[in-house]
Amino acid sequence: MKFIYSLSVIAFFFLHACTTNKEVDLIVYNAKIYTVDSSFTIVEALAVKNGVFVDMGSSKEILRKYNAKESIDAAGKPIYPGFYDAHAHFFMFADLLDQVDLNGVKSVSEIVQRLQLYQNAHPDSKWIIGGGWDQNLWKSNGYPTKDSLDKYFPETPVFLSRVDYHAAFVNSKALELAQVDSLFQVEGGLIIADSTGAPSGILIDNAMSLVSQHIPLSEERTLLLRLRRAQDSLLSVGLTTIVDAGLTLEQLDYLKKFYEQDSLKIRDYAMIAGNPLSIDRYLKEGFYNSERLTIRSIKLMADGALGSRGACLLDHYQDAPTRGFLLHSPAQFDEVIKKLAATDFQVNTHAIGDSANRLILDSYGKYLKQPEERRWRIEHAQIIAPNDFSKFDKFHIIPSVQPTHATSDMYWAAERLGAERLKNAYAYKELLKQYGMLALGSDFPVEHFNPLYGFHAAVARVDKNGFPQGGFQMENALTREEALRGMTIWAAYSCFQERQRGSIERGKDADFVILDDDIMSAAFDDLRAIKTLRTVIAGKTEFERR
Template identity: 55%
Template structure:
């Protein structure tokens, strides 16, 4: 009897211990979990419930405390917080997927051939739209002219946006539809002329002369484009993307698709400038849903370095007659920034040249006055005069940079800027040291979507070919811990989302990425080819 009583007692205790386990929706075990919390701690397992991390710890601790119908044994694979891209063009990526892809074309003739291939596959197209050409990659590095476009496509309008999005090449048919002539002028832009006649190249604001006559996609087209862009982003481990400039109708489309469960990916949207957007959103104020953050306006101070639209404090080294230009006047920039300073919105200003950065940092300082929690950002912060770096700390300004810009531009950046000025360009480590943080985005589709390309560029300072030996301006490389923070927890902070995600901690949304290789340990040359095994958003596997 005593033995029977003992066995009953043991059975009862075992059942009681099992019944005391807390219920979770998902348990991830036997992993290498990089939490990216304040101490950069690691763990082996975590439990998820209702789309949030419930507990994080060792595999034994989690299994002793929790049970779930869904248990993922990862066999030691590395897990990171969901990757962020804090500066990209999500809607733009969807649109580019529908266009002629000109990225990597090694010559103007190769551009023409790609367009012919595209036209064969799209015989009913009313326009031929393409993006991605870069004359800096061609044997002849001057801007192209419309002559070859006219010869190949005399009867259909063609509009080809440069890789940086700040210049466009069009043919005569497109110019006629836009009523564009040698006398066409626009503030903050240039209609490039040769012998007094338009060459077909439009820089910055001048592109609007043609864009206004290009047929625009309707809501159904945009939905299809967004879902296609989402598929690409999730496959690369991105769980939160940004849209660096959307109008109200597109913001409302994104929100609707998220509410309908079609868009799983989270989106941090910067509102495009324009009086209708300013009037509506300044009255409404910032807002944040489960998957959408709308609390910033996107401003453009200048253009791009590759098209010489970046505004410099001294002339371009390879074209002494020009210093670039501002896209908005200093007076207009100050007016808009003053409106934002009197609201709760962030100001996120595109600044490439040292003159643009100098101007905007000065205006930020005038309005913000001292350190603060407004989290105003400089987007790109690409060329900064050394005596302006301290202003990032004084006014708590966040540098939102794109590491692959450095490895794309390094072939010709010194030609544009000269050997002294280029040292203040792509200065990620110098910028990070100001406040102790920085954010890494891609600016896709200007650059590739894969965030590991930026991770690699930031730590190794070489491109996909391993060039240059020893790295480009290695004094401004960052270590891997900082690079991971810049695309997770620091990016979440820059988006006012650090209380929601960016690290693997109890109470935060369960966005995480499982990799096949550990990007904190593998050799530099393997970083670009590291594979995403799984992507999870809110505790749901989406890739």
């Protein structure tokens, strides 16, 4: 009897163990889940435990296999891997929240009005700082002069960044504090002259630092609060990871401190701004990697921007007797790229003009060994000479592009480049054909931070109003699957994170986003209006729309 009883007990516990559901932290079911795995599989449900995906499949299957502390009925809504922004500026965006936002201003008088409103609201401000102006939106698209600021702000220094952050509009008080009272040569920059031959108040690229270095720095507490406010905006549009494109040593130290204190939640792949001091320091210290902050890449700046005519071109601008300029000499780029190629650091270089892109591609190719493993990037890759596209394939260089740049610049890009050269600008499909992947970003705050705006620009090649009809250079539009991969798994690959994130697969970090409509099937006209319902990082909801 005892033997029979023992067998019965064993059988009971064996049966119970086989039928009892496994415990997990979260189940999401009744959804349309785009896993963005290699087969682009679509499933109905997923399970999360300890911050990682443990299973996915049909709702019936997942609910049968698991018990969860929290369950979410997605009510048929679409789910995607957490969105990446593969090129952004977190600190600039945070700073702009407390500055004068000049995006969309149509005239200098409108700039003055916004500055006066700010000064009235902040009468104790020692400086007036703003950003976002674009002279290409004005009836007279020439640069303004300091005289238009001096009349209203004679004693308060003013520093206003152009929308691309490659030019600044300043007043006489700011120039006085910087002791800039005449024209002189600035390597990689330009002080624009007025009609009398004096500084006009417009500083291009490296000349901006003549004044910006005198702007008081923010206190630590103020900076953290700004970053949190910026983070709230980013989480609200489904971003779970950003690539911070070029930070100072001080900013990197702040980030390390804030993440160690668990004060920030969004994941950050931070690039080191490539000046000799920071490069040498980080070459000694090596990579920094925590759960949500990674520092393992160097950001170099080859040239300026097309809108301010600082992009370095092979031939003259169509609308000005200049070819733009490099921010450093070819010899200096050669030296630093050679030095970095001998390390394990990734290098990501800002290159807009076709001359800058050629220089950097050739230098990468000259020094990189086993380049497919190094994953070096060109940031923007905006204008490419026809014979240089193949170098992205030949040298295994990742194109990191921002689709909304195409739909923002298309109104005036032909004036800068001419029709023939324009054909090889914003050529995302051609770049994709060469490398096989694209890392997609926004360059916020230069462009809006919503990744669906970039998705819309990539697939429809039109602005928010649907202009131009039929799309801008549609031969370089991406498919929806390509665009989604570019803001998830391909972006993760460009950061060496494809085994951790970028798709919804077993063992990967449970970063995902639930939207209120499906970007894979919604009409083009509806894409920008789609809302994020929930943003989840490591299995924890960091944003939920109420």
